[in-house]
Amino acid sequence: MSKTAENLMAAFAGESQANRKYLAYAAKAEKEGHPQVAKLFRAAADAETIHAHAHLRNAGKIGNTLENLKDAIAGETHEFKNMYPEMIKDAEAEGEKAAHKFFTYANQAEEVHATLYQKMMDSIDNPVETDYYNCSVCGYTHEGPFEGDKCPICNASPSAFYKVD
Incomplete structure (x- = not known):
């Protein structure tokens, strides 16, 4: 390079x-x-x-949409399989409770993101039109309006969700 x-x-x-x-x-x-x-x-x-x-x-790092989806899947997968698990272990070993909690939230949200990217890649020629809603506490992304009792990652109330434009 x-x-x-x-x-x-x-x-x-x-x-x-x-x-x-x-x-x-x-x-x-x-x-x-x-x-x-x-x-x-x-x-x-x-x-x-x-x-x-x-x-x-x-830097030539922006490809076509399919290439960008593949790159996003790889990045999110690395985060939830490698990066955050190590950070979670370190925070736990050092007694850093707040960091541990938010590393855990981010780890779970990144797995959801990788899944959403994969789903989009699989339906690239005929995607289902939907809106996305994020939890303002943990970054969990939900397809369509959030209608649950609490966030599946951090247990925040439905009022913590906002529509992403």
């Missing part, structure tokens, strides 16, 4: 992390009553997304 190729992926990772961090900062600023600060963080987060997408595109 060339140095430029390495730099593109490092820049992609850095810009992606900045986007997420700034969105978290925006939510905190909003909660603390600083709407203008929140607006600035959201604007910067959006700009970081523009940068990240350009770096990923220039």
Whole structure:
């Protein structure tokens, strides 16, 4: 891999992390009553997304839809089979209860995501039209409006779910 190729992926990772961090900062600023600060963080987060997408595109990492679904399945599968189980073990060994809980939530949600991607890949030529709803507590993704009594991963109430546009 060339140095430029390495730099593109490092820049992609850095810009992606900045986007997420700034969105978290925006939510905190909003909660603390600083709407203008929140607006600035959201604007910067959006700009970081523009940068990240350009770096990923220039690295040649965006394929056609089928290739992208295969890549997403591989990434989610790696997360729930390898990455999060190790993190869960480490958090448990270190007595980090909050990290353990959220690593476990993420692990279970990633398996659902891989399943949803596989389902979409299998029906790529004739997909079932549906909306998706996410649990705001654990990141579980549900096909169609959530009508259960509680989230199957974190036991959050149905009010924790929101429609993804």
